[in-house]
Amino acid sequence: MGHGMSEQKAPSQNTVRAICALGLVKGLPPEVAAHVASLARIDVLPGGAGVFTQGAVAQRAYAVLVGAVRIRQIGSDGAQALMRMIAPGEMFGTVALFTEGYYPADAETAMPSHIASWSKADFMALTMNSPQIAINIIGMVGQRLANVQNRLREMATQSAEQRIAHALLMLVEQSGAVQAGACEICIPLRRRDVAELAGTTLYTASRQLAAWEKVGLLARSRQMLVVRDANKLRRIAQGGLL
Amino acid sequence: MGHGMSEQKAPSQNTVRAICALGLVKGLPPEVAAHVASLARIDVLPGGAGVFTQGAVAQRAYAVLVGAVRIRQIGSDGAQALMRMIAPGEMFGTVALFTEGYYPADAETAMPSHIASWSKADFMALTMNSPQIAINIIGMVGQRLANVQNRLREMATQSAEQRIAHALLMLVEQSGAVQAGACEICIPLRRRDVAELAGTTLYTASRQLAAWEKVGLLARSRQMLVVRDANKLRRIAQGGLL
DNA sequence: CAGAAAGATTGCGCCAGCGCAAACCCGACA
DNA sequence: TGTCGGGTTTGCGCTGGCGCAATCTTTCTG
Numbered sequence: 001m002g003h004g005m006s007e008q009k010a011p012s013q014n015t016v017r018a019i020c021a022l023g024l025v026k027g028l029p030p031e032v033a034a035h036v037a038s039l040a041r042i043d044v045l046p047g048g049a050g051v052f053t054q055g056a057v058a059q060r061a062y063a064v065l066v067g068a069v070r071i072r073q074i075g076s077d078g079a080q081a082l083m084r085m086i087a088p089g090e091m092f093g094t095v096a097l098f099t100e101g102y103y104p105a106d107a108e109t110a111m112p113s114h115i116a117s118w119s120k121a122d123f124m125a126l127t128m129n130s131p132q133i134a135i136n137i138i139g140m141v142g143q144r145l146a147n148v149q150n151r152l153r154e155m156a157t158q159s160a161e162q163r164i165a166h167a168l169l170m171l172v173e174q175s176g177a178v179q180a181g182a183c184e185i186c187i188p189l190r191r192r193d194v195a196e197l198a199g200t201t202l203y204t205a206s207r208q209l210a211a212w213e214k215v216g217l218l219a220r221s222r223q224m225l226v227v228r229d230a231n232k233l234r235r236i237a238q239g240g241l242l
Numbered sequence: 243m244g245h246g247m248s249e250q251k252a253p254s255q256n257t258v259r260a261i262c263a264l265g266l267v268k269g270l271p272p273e274v275a276a277h278v279a280s281l282a283r284i285d286v287l288p289g290g291a292g293v294f295t296q297g298a299v300a301q302r303a304y305a306v307l308v309g310a311v312r313i314r315q316i317g318s319d320g321a322q323a324l325m326r327m328i329a330p331g332e333m334f335g336t337v338a339l340f341t342e343g344y345y346p347a348d349a350e351t352a353m354p355s356h357i358a359s360w361s362k363a364d365f366m367a368l369t370m371n372s373p374q375i376a377i378n379i380i381g382m383v384g385q386r387l388a389n390v391q392n393r394l395r396e397m398a399t400q401s402a403e404q405r406i407a408h409a410l411l412m413l414v415e416q417s418g419a420v421q422a423g424a425c426e427i428c429i430p431l432r433r434r435d436v437a438e439l440a441g442t443t444l445y446t447a448s449r450q451l452a453a454w455e456k457v458g459l460l461a462r463s464r465q466m467l468v469v470r471d472a473n474k475l476r477r478i479a480q481g482g483l484l
Numbered sequence: 485c486a487g488a489a490a491g492a493t494t495g496c497g498c499c500a501g502c503g504c505a506a507a508c509c510c511g512a513c514a
Numbered sequence: 515t516g517t518c519g520g521g522t523t524t525g526c527g528c529t530g531g532c533g534c535a536a537t538c539t540t541t542c543t544g
Contacts (some may be wrong), residue, residue, distance in 0.1 A: 057276060060540090061438045064457030073391065073392075073395050075396070075399060075400075076396055076480060077399075077400075077480065077481050078393070079398075079399035081394065081398045081399060081401070082400075083391055083394070083395075095380075095387060095388070097382075098377060098381045098384050099381055099384040099385055099388065104388050104391065104392075105391075106256035116258065124384035127373065127377065127380075128373040128377070129373075129374070130370075130372065131369065131370040131376060134339060134369070134373060134376035134377065135370070135376065135382065137380055138337075138340045138379055138380055138383060138504095139340045139370075140375065141380060141383045141384060141387060142337035142340050142341040142383060143340075143341055144387060145337060145383060145386060145387045145390065146337070146341065146346050146388045148387065148391055148394060149315065149346065149347075149390055150315075151324055151394060152323065152325070152327075152390060152393060152394050152441075153317055153321070153323035154314050154317070155394065155397045155398060155441060156323050156397060156438070156441030156442075157322075157323060158317075158319075158320075158321070159264075159315060159323035159501095160500075160501065185498080190521070191521075191522065191523090192521085192522095196398070199397060200392075200501080200502090201501075201502060201503070202503090202521095202522085203501085203502070203503065203523090203524085204500090204501060204502075206522060206523060206524085207501090207523085207524080210522090210523070210524090216278055220523095222347075233374065238319065240320050274518065401530080401531095402530075408511095431489070432492090432494090433491075433492060434491085434492095442531080442532090443531075443532060443533070444509090444533095445493090445494085445532070445534095446490085446530090446531055446532075446534065447530085448492060448493060448494085449493085449494080449531090451491090452493070
């Protein structure tokens with residue numbers, strides 16, 4: 001949105017295809033999906049670029065086509081928490097259009113990314129005119145709600161170790177590229193990100209990840225994390241051992 | 243839902259009025275609201291009655307007209323967390339109709355209650371036929387999502403004392419009856435409920451509440467909690483002192 | 485109204501994990 | 515190739531709050 005470094009394009013072949021694969025237009029005839037795509041604006045952003053900021057008036061709904069986005073919330077006391085990482089094919093910033101109208105968190109690219117977005121007017125019109133789109137939105141938001149509620153319960157009842165394991169498993173599910181039994185998480189993660197996702201501190205997260213690397217459960221390949229034994233991780237997440 | 247003790251009625255005058263005040267039918271003409279009300283089934287339940295159970299196939303959407311409902315989630319390890327308390331005028335169990343179809347938590351009355359509900363078929367039809375209803379649902383779910391995300395952040399970053407304060411403030415907001423500067427929370431709360439809402443243990447919650455009662459910040463009047471100084475509580479929640 | 489069952493309180497010991505501080509690693513850029 | 519800055523690791527001490535166990539209180543139930 002008006003960044004010095006952003007490059008703006010009209011939808012191209014590839015981007016149209018990506019938009020048509022969005023959950024938003026699931027179950028809709030191709031021509032409707034194409035129409036949705038035609039309304040989108042595409043931003044090509046470098047890593048670390050802001051998309052919107054917490055508290056700003058919500059004017060657009062977004063989707064990641066390529067890359068990754070970090071959604072971070074800052075409390076009145078300055079404490080930060082990473083609400084979610086957005087992988088390609090997922091939407092973000094949509095709920096604020098339907099509620100009070102302010103983004104509840106910051107959004108910034110975690111790597112060079114292509115971001116699609118729709119104006120509030122267009123997006124509302126789409127929703128009003130197509131019950132299927134409205135239902136798709138409810139489904140997406142509901143999914144998120146269920147997910148966040150699970151995390152909330154885990155946060156309240158599980159150990160830091162388990163929570164970190166869960167965070168990694170969630171990321172694998174979101175953007176895991178399976179290769180030779182191992183899963184690479186295709187989202188760049190700092191220690192700090194893992195910590196905030198799991199609701200613990202940088203220090204604890206660093207120690208835990210280091211320990212898992214030592215055992216060979218985890219590895220790093222050029223900035224990305226690789227889970228070498230997802231089942232073992234799953235067992236840890238369930239609280240198998242302590 | 244087929245309980246021995248439940249009494250089932252067709253919508254009466256009072257219940258119709260209550261249903262028309264639901265956020266679900268906000269912005270809709272009275273006759274549509276009346277139609278929504280006519281489709282509702284009303285259950286009159288005693289306290290402690292189950293409404294639905296976690297994992298069951300979602301077949302109805304619910305709203306509390308009178309009373310209160312506890313929504314509790316149980317993890318695979320048996321650990322419990324109280325997701326939310328439902329006050330009169332609020333809906334619950336609606337999201338599952340739009341997602342995978344299973345209720346993600348248990349619901350039981352926390353006191354004698356009147357519960358309205360709609361069949362999945364009716365509810366989906368309403369949503370398909372009225373974009374306004376669809377948008378209202380998105381708004382309600384979005385509100386919930388924002389709320390849960392806030393709790394998630396607090397859980398990750400704040401002290402148990404702060405979290406308990408937040409939990410009480412949320413309840414006041416939900417069903418606070420102001421009287422002589424103090425707010426009574428019109429939902430029956432056990433220590434355990436407060437603890438699970440705040441993501442701490444029964445013991446810690448009990449100690450904290452006892453301390454606040456000692457200082458006069460809190461009081462108990464027949465099973466209900468009364469917040470005598472909401473501002474002070476707010477200051478504690480913000481982390482003013484430790 | 486007695487007895488049982490469920491909930492609340494509180495003393496006490498203990499440890500997970502927080503968080504400072506200092507060192508270390510590594511990619512970017514001149 | 516130096517050096518600069520952001521990110522990471524790790525030792526160490528400290529404490530919030532967990533959780534057992536015993537007791538007390540209140541609410542049901544017959």
